[in-house]
Amino acid sequence: MFRVQDNDVHQCDSGWVPVFVDQDKSISLMSIGFLLEKPDDAVVWRGPKKNALIKQFVADVAWGDLDFLIVDTPPGTSDEHISAVEALRPYKPLGAILVTTPQAVSVGDVRRELTFCKKTGLRVLGIVENMSGFVCPHCSECTNIFSKGGGEELAKHAGVPFLGCVPLDPQLSQSLEEGRDFIQEFPKSSAFPALAHIAQQILDGTSQRSS
Numbered sequence: 237m238f239r240v241q242d243n244d245v246h247q248c249d250s251g252w253v254p255v256f257v258d259q260d261k262s263i264s265l266m267s268i269g270f271l272l273e274k275p276d277d278a279v280v281w282r283g284p285k286k287n288a289l290i291k292q293f294v295a296d297v298a299w300g301d302l303d304f305l306i307v308d309t310p311p312g313t314s315d316e317h318i319s320a321v322e323a324l325r326p327y328k329p330l331g332a333i334l335v336t337t338p339q340a341v342s343v344g345d346v347r348r349e350l351t352f353c354k355k356t357g358l359r360v361l362g363i364v365e366n367m368s369g370f371v372c373p374h375c376s377e378c379t380n381i382f383s384k385g386g387g388e389e390l391a392k393h394a395g396v397p398f399l400g401c402v403p404l405d406p407q408l409s410q411s412l413e414e415g416r417d418f419i420q421e422f423p424k425s426s427a428f429p430a431l432a433h434i435a436q437q438i439l440d441g442t443s444q445r446s447s
Contacts, residue, residue, distance in 0.1 A: 237413075240257060241269065243255040251295075251298050252266065286315075287315065294327075304330075307320055311349070312345070330359070330442045331361040331441075332353050332358050332359070333399070337386075339383065343387065346390060362438070362441065365401045369381070371405070399433075399434045400433050400437070405422075405426060407427075408427045
């Protein structure tokens, strides 16, 4: 998404130097993908080794001064999720953002993630419903391919904020695959106001928590 897959990670006195996306060093990344010899290599590790690397990514990377540290995890409530929460706990994480799609199967997964957050004491900043309808680029009609409202109903039932819906948008998918700036290139896209609204709600929620 950021066109940095060929970059290498280097060492400094403070630990690993993250990969910077731009010359201003406004966004920095760390991924196990930077440590593989070949991009198609599979990571066949047992739990203890994976958990140790998660802790290293938090404590042994020279992140510098950050506005936010975002940890993107796959769906589920695995051992890796527990390791991530435990590694971040000393830094008092602001919370978790849970993403679902409208289908019942996905909503069920996120319901279990809500339980996980509750048991680990991790505040839920809100729920986002992704792939929520397809807006035709020609007539602007919205078709709910995967139904609609599962994420909002779950948020209401759980008593957590519903941050919004993101519609399916081929322009958004293309931008991510090509590493282009979606916000700058497609300001009239139906996904643009949805993403902007969600981002603003997250910023408002985190600023209230930190103040």
